[in-house]
Amino acid sequence: MNDVYVHGYGTRENVRLQDQAGTLVDLLHWDTSYPTGSTVLEAGCGVGAQTVTLARNSPAARIMSIDISPESVAEAKDKIDSAGFTNVEFRQGDIFSLPFGPESFNHVFLCFVLEHLPQPVAALEILNGLLKPGGTMTVIEGDHGSAYFHPDSAAARSAIQCQVELQRAAGGNAMIGRQLYPLMVEAGLDAVHVSPRMVYADSSRPHLVDGFTKKTFTAMIEGVRESALKAGIISPEVFDAGIRDLYRTAEADGVFCYTFFKGVGAKR
Secondary structure, three states: OOOOOOOOOOHHHHHHHHHHHHHHHHHHHOOOOOOOOOEEEEEOOOOOOOHHHHHHHOOOOEEEEEEOOHHHHHHHHHHHHHHOOOOEEEEEOOHHHOOOOOOOEEEEEEEOOHHHOOOHHHHHHHHHHOEEEEEEEEEEEEOHHHOEEEOOOHHHHHHHHHHHHHHHHOOOOOOHHHHHHHHHHHOOOEEEEEEEEEEEEOOOOHHHHHHHHHHHHHHHHHOOHHHHHHHOOOOHHHHHHHHHHHHHOOOOOOEEEEEEEEEEEEOO
16 A cells, blocks of 8 residues: 555644544535444544544444554544544554455445555455445545636646645545546446535635635645645745635635545445
8 A cells, every 4th residue: 555645644634634524524424324233444544534423423333444554543543532432443554455354344435545546446456355245335535626716826726736746646646536436346346326525615604615625625735835846846936826826715705616526336
């Protein structure tokens, strides 16, 4: 598994992930729940931003959450313990060498994981092999190519492209959301259904303007400034102008849109 996480593992990124999870919980997870007694593998739990929702939505399911980063696993465990959930177990592990036998789980869940992997289909094939017959896999990804906004700004689009290029250089794909259907089908999943989940933020929705436009998306792009300048893919003047213009879309007459994609498929 690729362990180059382009966003970094610092405190600022941890806070951003929590802001993102809290802001998007209804949009992404109104239909995420698992039956009593079912076993669920969360592949790539990170710092537990999505784990809390899984545990809350499926209190009678047994959840195994794994991540390649031991520091992230420790952070996720602390978060779940603090929240008082007892239905989650954590392990450090690599998706490409997991310590589970075939057909070990009723369900597999992964969110914002494939975008970081150089071999997303191979990962899905491995996870599909861990599903029991009739089990399901849920995959959620964003797509930076879906970002559009008012006022429009070439500098803002150039700043966003920095994130796309840095993620590509690290072996990932920041525009993988649009590919979920063919990727899941290629991995052998059946009855695949993908639904777009659009974030639309204008000043009539202040919680989305603050939680997503500012604290999730713009904060993410702002966080790659040093890496983008070091890579020589943009000038500091253009990057900084782009960040200012992204924040400008959060003003009273601004609009920001972004689409996530949620795919669900079944074990054949």
